[in-house]
Amino acid sequence: DAKTTQPNSMESNEEEPVHLPCNHSTISGTDYIHWYRQLPSQGPEYVIHGLTSNVNNRMASLAIAEDRKSSTLILHRATLRDAAVYYCILFMDSNYQLIWGAGTKLIIKP
Amino acid sequence: NAGVTQTPKFQVLKTGQSMTLQCAQDMNHEYMSWYRQDPGMGLRLIHYSVGAGITDQGEVPNGYNVSRSTTEDFPLRLLSAAPSQTSVYFCASSPRVSGNTIYFGEGSWLTVV
Numbered sequence: 001d002a003k004t005t006q007p008n009s010m011e012s013n014e015e016e017p018v019h020l021p022c023n024h025s026t027i028s029g030t031d032y033i034h035w036y037r038q039l040p041s042q043g044p045e046y047v048i049h050g051l052t053s054n055v056n057n058r059m060a061s062l063a064i065a066e067d068r069k070s071s072t073l074i075l076h077r078a079t080l081r082d083a084a085v086y087y088c089i090l091f092m093d094s095n096y097q098l099i100w101g102a103g104t105k106l107i108i109k110p
Numbered sequence: 111n112a113g114v115t116q117t118p119k120f121q122v123l124k125t126g127q128s129m130t131l132q133c134a135q136d137m138n139h140e141y142m143s144w145y146r147q148d149p150g151m152g153l154r155l156i157h158y159s160v161g162a163g164i165t166d167q168g169e170v171p172n173g174y175n176v177s178r179s180t181t182e183d184f185p186l187r188l189l190s191a192a193p194s195q196t197s198v199y200f201c202a203s204s205p206r207v208s209g210n211t212i213y214f215g216e217g218s219w220l221t222v223v
Contacts (some may be wrong), residue, residue, distance in 0.1 A: 003137055032209050043214035044153070051209060087152055091212070096160055097168060098212070100152030102119050 004088045004101035011107045012078050020073040020104050022088030027068050030093035035062065035073045037084040038103070044087065047073065083108045113137065116201050116215035116217075123222045131186040133201030133219050139213075140206040142184040143168070143178065143204040146197040153200060159184055160206055191222045 005023040012018040024033065032051050033074065036044040048055055048062045050071075055062040061074040075082055085103040135142065143158035145168075145222045155168030157176040171193060175187040184203075188195060198219050204212040 034212070036212075036214075041217075043216045046211045046213070048210065049211070091209075095156060095166075096143075096206070097155055098143075098145075098153070100154070102150075102152050 004064040006101045006104045013109050018075040018078045020086050023070045025069045032091040033071050034089040039069045039084050078108050080108050114213050114215040116218050120219045127191050133184045134182050135203040139203040142203045144186045145200045148197050193222045195221045
């Protein structure tokens with residue numbers, strides 16, 4: 001079964017870059033990799049997604065390994081508002097299901 | 111543009127009662143889905159729909175029913191509430207193709223006593 005694996009938590013200092021890793025060794029060729037984040041008592045918020053190539057947007061960058069079995073979400077300059085649980089998700093093109101991991105709790109230190 | 115709207119935000123039920131969680135989206139998305147999130151865990155898929163008149167089961171469908179009579183609405187029915195269904199429920203929608211952004215509602219907190 002498809003699944004994603006992430007570290008339970010990570011700490012970073014404010015204003016520094018953050019690299020959040022995700023393993024998805026069972027990914028299929030057409031499954032998209034999505035990243036969402038969730039603040040307490042709120043719904044998940046879109047961060048970024050990609051298929052094969054690295055992706056950039058105003059929030060973050062997504063680096064996808066050549067074999068697609070892992071990816072890294074990069075926050076270039078973390079702020080206190082980036083403290084959240086970050087989920088790496090596979091969106092399975094075969095059945096439109098989202099496979100969620102347990103997420104990484106990102107702690108930002110001032 | 112309201113996005114994905116869920117109601118109610120909070121609900122307390124007694125064991126055995128039934129209720130419906132409402133979900134509506136105004137983005138003309140084909141794909142809609144319901145998730146539950148238990149403390150400290152990621153979201154688990156309950157049911158989903160790829161268009162009006164089409165629904166299918168997700169990972170944890172037991173005890174829940176859905177219908178999709180219109181593109182906009184995707185209600186989730188709890189048939190006979192159990193304490194194990196105490197959770198936070200999220201509705202989501204997106205265009206049908208998996209490479210699109212998924213939009214989530216703000217959640218419905220359900221407690222079954």
